[in-house]
Amino acid sequence: MDVDPLLTQARQLWIELAGAPVAFPTRGVAVVASAESSTCPPGWVGIVALGDAAICTVPTDDLVGVVTRACHMLPVAALTDPERLAAVLPVTQVLGPATLAYCDDHSYRPQRRQPIEQLPVHHPDLVDFLASVPAEDAAECGLTDITSAAYVLRAGTAIVAAAGYRHWPRRVAHLSVLTAPSRRGRGLARAVAGAATADSLADGLVPQWRARPAASRRVARALGFRELGAQLSVRVGGSDQTRLGPGSNTTAP
Missing domain, CATH: 3.40.630.30 (Gcn5-related N-acetyltransferase (GNAT))
Structure with missing residues (x-):
């Protein structure tokens, strides 16, 4: 089976931002407790789905089991759908979802020259x-x-x-x-x-x-960017929201 190098590089980025040992499974979702996660605001739950798998960071150990059971009730594609996630988790606030797209030399489409x-x-x-x-x-x-x-x-x-x-x-x-x-x-x-x-x-x-x-x-x-997945941040129950990290949206044409 051919490995998509863009998908691999994207996953390596979000694994690093997770701030705790975790890896994208072959399929499904892996959940890890990480108070230092940069995939979402501190105290929130961050979900990043890329390809057929996802990783999810939660702020405390006691949420790992709860969130894991909830996530296993949904297909990977639905994990970044706020409405479907709220049906299995007590979601109180939402940031996203945002599509994650990547580009390389092969997919990039050069543009007509302008006085930039x-x-x-x-x-x-x-x-x-x-x-x-x-x-x-x-x-x-x-x-x-x-x-x-x-x-x-x-x-x-x-x-x-x-x-x-x-x-x-x-x-x-x-x-x-x-x-x-x-x-x-x-x-x-x-x-x-x-x-x-x-x-x-x-x-x-x-x-x-x-x-x-x-x-x-x-x-x-x-x-020429290819959409490889999506990211969603949710606040569950009474978790505290503080300032946004790299999970905040920064693209507006």
Whole structure:
């Protein structure tokens, strides 16, 4: 049986983020207690399904048995469906689900050349662009957290679309994309995200696209990203929510 190298690399990333010894089973789900999990907010349950298997982190040992029994009642594809999971677990809050998609040199689709400019993340023009969009969009896109250059398109002197990526463990490049609301639907997200993706591939990284909106997923597919699974974070019972970790959504075209 051929091994999908992208699936293998994606699983290695999320195993590391789990923060405790765990592995994706051949099929089904593996549950582990991990107070240090970065797959979800602290105190939450984090589920990552990739291919035909999933891993799940829970904040305390006493939840391992409960969550394991609940997860075994569902097929892997349903573990990141909030409604179906809530039917077997006392879910009180939900983050996600988000689709996880990955790209490599073979699947990437180069984009038509456009006058894309590279800027440092703290460049005043990029700061102005983020201030010009709705606050929710600016926070969701994750552009303030990128560790690459920002790849931008302008209309006149104003930036109207930007993309970049943050270096994650296992040489993964986590993409962030944002287009001005009035300019969406014109291929701008695809252009800037394509530039960021090409740059990450040239550096030997594995681009990751994490998204909930259908429009964002369409952009990823147009660039050659393959959807390999999904991620869901849930709060069970009275577990405490604190700040978000890498499980938070950071892709908005």
